[in-house]
Amino acid sequence: MPRPADLRLFAPSIPPARGADVTERGAARGADSQPAPDVLVGPVPAAAGEPAEAERAGDQGAPEADTGAGRRAREFRPDIEGLRAVAVLLVVLGHSNLGVPGGFVGVDVFFVISGFLITQQLLRERATRGRISFRRFYARRARRILPAAAVVIVATVLASWAWLSPLRVRDIAWDAVYSAFSAVNLRLAHSGTDYFQSAAPPSPLQHYWSLAVEEQFYLVWPLLLTLVTLAATAVTARRRRSAPPEAGDEGRPVPGTRPVVLVLLTVVAGSLLLSVVVTARSAPWAYFGGHTRAWELALGALVAVWAPAFERMGRALSSQLSWLGLAGIAVAAFAYGDSTPYPGTAALLPVGAAALVVAGGCAAPRKGAELLLGRAPLRLVGRLSYSWYLWHWPVLRIWPEATGRPFHTGEKLAALGLSLVLAWLTYLLVENPVRTRPLLVRRPSLGLGLGGALAAAAAGLALLVAAVDTVPGGRSSGPLRALDATGAAPTAPTAAGITTQPRFVGVGTSSLTPLITQSARLRALPTSLQPSLAKAGDDLGENKCRTPITSSTPIDCVAGDPNGSSTVVLFGDSHANQWFNALDAIAKESHWRLVPYTKGGCPPPYYPNFYLDELKRVYTECYAWRDAVFARIAALRPGLVVIGSEARVQAKDAGPGATTDLVRTLRATGAKVAFLEDTPFPGFQVPDCLASHPSNVTSCMVTIQKSKIAEPQREIEDRGALAGGATLIDPLPWLCVRDQCPPIIGNAVVYADNSHLTGTYSTLLAPFLGPALRAVLR
Template sequence: MIVEQLVDKKYRNDIQGIRVLGAFIILIFHIWFNRVSGGVDVFFVVSGYLMASVLVTDYLNHGFESVLCFWARIAKRIIPSTITILIVTVVAGYFILPPTLIEPFLEEVISVLFHVENIKLILNSVDYLAREFPPSPVQQFWALSVQVQFYFLLPFILLPSLRVSQATNSLNFLFFVLFTLILSSFCYSLYLTSIEPSTAYFHPLTRAWEFFSGVFLFFLIKKIKLKSRVSGLFSIVGIVLLLCAALLVSPDLNYPGYVATIPVCAAILLILSGTYEQLYVNKLLATPWFSKMGSYSFTIYLWHWPVLVFYREINGGKEASLLGGLLIISASLVLAFLTSEYVEKPLKSIDKSKWKLVGVSSVAVSCSTAFFCWWLLIDYRSLQNEVYNSIDSKVVATDWSPEYVNIATTIDDNYANITRKQLLAVRWNRPKSIREGCQQRPTISDLIICEYGNLNSDRVLMLVGSSHAAQWMYPIEQLAIEYGFKLKVMTKSGCPFGALQNSGNSCSQWNKQVIEKLIEDKPSLLIVNATLTSSVSKEFVPQEWVEQWKLVSSEGIKIIGIRDNPRRLEDLTTCISRNIQNYNLVCRLDSSDLLDNDVLLEHALENVIDTSSYFCSDGVCPPIISNFIVLRDKHHINELYVRHISHEIQQKIKSFYPELF
């Protein structure tokens, strides 16, 4: 029978070596280069190849009951080490991570326990504001989540196809199914990577073709006969491709997309080259050291990330040095060895009759860990609700000063008594429009229009742009209420008024609709961002914005621009948490590196509100002003600080167009 011929009882030590290559490439490029390397793609191809072999063997031994056998094998291999790594990481993370990072960390731990970490990261990538926080110590589990999802799906695709193959004594139908899946997934990967790469990176459908390539290779490999020279050439080309994927692929390229074909092809060539006669590279990969390390490879991958994250936290967020990186790798190897020797191996040796007890115990520990994390999250959730429920009442508090306080008095070595509650609450201090869901997602071009103020008024104020426009909503809404305007807010995450070259098609389409709406409504006043700041370069005025302003002005619409606030490389609350004793020195910014006063001298807009004095004085931009943490992440202003300076903003708006007020 044709299916029986697929079973190969020869153990491929060199495949373990391929897994080692993938693991160490990941470690090296995560630790010292902080970018994608293609190592995970190698894992996916190898997993597809090996799991096809396991499933075919189980199918021949147990028929369709092999589904349960297959899943039991996977659970036996994955659950013990996963729970062990998670428990250690949760305990260490609770004591090492800044309090501002505990909540998203615990949320991800729960996602990992249910093998949906990649879905959680997709949701975070869609949530523009959630992107501002550094990766959690369990983010690496996204790859395991994708693998588990593939393992769950594989029997439902493979077993019916194998049944057809047995009936027809041909693999043609199976090849057709696999080829269709590979092509469909690859095309979807190209599409999604082009429009939303951050989502595509974690999406199971963009990665499915990599797994199914390994599955396809398993069934195809028996039909391929390679000469020695060709095998040797394939192994060398495979290594070269793997190194090219790691060394030459620019981090600016969207991933996975077509770029992922490089490490995938590398893995395929390396597997092919060692099928019949192992030469050169494959002999090296099959040596005892590589074979032994291969059994630890994925555990090494799972351990290296929390070790790296905790190393950075202990060192104040700094990247690892050469020595530090070697320590991280050494620690990962030791932890992987201990996990294998004292968790995985003892469980493998347990009698089959006791595996039901082990399974029940594993589920119980997983659920207990999830419950513990959920219990810890209650405190954070209650704080979020408290912030949301009280933020609108704080403007009338007796200790609230509606007038601007000169920030020069705060730029010294005196430190405000910053509490844990303040640090945790500041991330939720968002504008009303964002809290109410009135901001379009990055990938969607449809307009979301929210109205505030006097809803029956014919006089209209419009606030348009990205989240950097939305953060100025409060003072504008108060003007609308006081002077009888209707305020219309149209904002979109990551999309300014005037789409930039790198803004994407969604932003361009959204801007076209905004222009049409502006021309239709003819607002009394349009308020937009006037400049664009960056954490790595000086402030400037994009030409695309200027063209858009000219277009709107030609329709007789009055415009006021608000100068952008300074941006940071690091989340501010995290910086303060890491440096609570000297945050004024460590977390301050040099305004000369970020702001450029020359952009205001010949600005295309006649009326621009210069906000720089609200954030910087004498060349320094302090992290805390008048006891307010200025930013709630890397570059969005704390809503309470906006309210603190709102009186000044309102006065400047009225001074530009007194006839409207």
């Protein structure tokens, strides 16, 4: 699974930017009859609700409150607004692949800022009103988050409907529904652990995961803060009745805040531990999970509680902390990359650095990082950062997919410029007006109602689009025609597929060559397409026993003829699994017991430190699973083991010896070994392409040149298999002619996604693969 276009994109994104907005009283003077003075823990910077009076007056400063220690605390924090700009710039440049490989750390910076400002707001309300009003809090959140978010959700769904593959629209519509109700992170985490779904292009709404994480945190945090405050108040009251109150130490939280500190420290410790543990086990859940990100928001909240201590720091120390923090963010942004296990312990650097910038700025040091962060251009970008965050990712995803070609640098810059213009318009016309409207500020119930209505409207429109979206060939039906265009017997030598040539020297011929040649000239989708394009993406074979990527235990199943006299094992990764339908049909006809052992992303040869992108770590489950499978194969003593595998680039470092050792290990059980050479690797979602070009099927042609067939790793693995004593079977004559591999052969869709054959086409190849396997077994 979006880091992005991988899991970081399946991309990193940022939470709502809330840098220097302040309380409701600044939004509409008189809207609240009671002002918000300093809270128990001391004067606070701007909270996250509404724009400050100083900001509306031109950002020339803000009213200051005397701290009682010769220092004034500002209500408006220009450095935080500038830090928002730094964070959003990191993210948009990282998502654009414009020289910031670790730009995803911007999300962590925003989590810290949000935790700091929202907690200050809650503490201020607790001190001013004596309690926290959940209704007012969530009304502020609804006004702040939902209007702009709903506008972008609607625009993204409509743009996807207009310009993207019809097959993508339904998934994007459901992403919109989950995004509207702050749950898309759970959907992304689940799909990211599905090996086949993780290969799909990132959703243009994937970046909403961070809003979901944040809103899930704030669903709990005000209630937890209230409960802790009530408990602390009750304990303090009992103590005061029995003993004189003790004064708080200088520079430390006064009595009443210590329980909050303990709770926050517990959240930080527990969530950070989960982040480390889950990152090592399941990268999608670690990256998108609220349980592994809560500590980042809690650390920002902890800085808010300790704000008085930071305000009293010496100017030199606070200045150094802010610059040190800014440097730490920069180091993480340029030193980290897609191969960094994240968040885990790696997130300590950007999260801790962001906390240093915020903490150091509490004392308003004249030579601190605010010298840079307080510059007008950065503050302007910071003010637009939430809307820019919302717009940049859909533009970056939809534009190149709509044009059918990847971006070059100039187009990336143009896309970012367009998204910034859209952000500016959204800020002026939607985000700021709704957030500051006096009627909505005075009446929280109206704000809550507006937020709920906007979320429901965005989700409803998305469902409507999903309902009316039509997929070309989506309801095609008809008999599945056998793949025999010439009338030649499938058992002819040219159809057997057995080869002794490890090096690719061109596509051979078979009895399918005339049909493939005819299919290569196909212009429009056949009326009796099988499977329909709407079902092609899920047509990955009928093997229900493939082992999930996070499991190390093989699943024992028997297919074919359970009472057969011979046992055949299918062994390998998902490129072995794609042959299950064919082998199942062959085994039933030949009276073989078929035992499939397949596991996505797990190469059959041993490659040291094999790294799986979906998990963002070494694929330890693969090694344990392989060892267990070898033991079970030895116990089965099959007559034939059929190996299937994607040709891995790791073969270039390991050499043919890795595959030779594999084959010899299997042959030591007494089995004969057939090695299925790799199939073409389209590199794009073939059903999506066909749905987008129903009258120009040739535009979705898969070519040998671009399909990895001619790359050296295929030849290395083939050569190793031959050296180990395996029989090579070349499927290319059943898929391609010359340099062309049609996406449809006969009336069958050949590829289910960007790499795998459909189960339907695999079934059709049984009469051609069968003679080859029977020849090996004899």
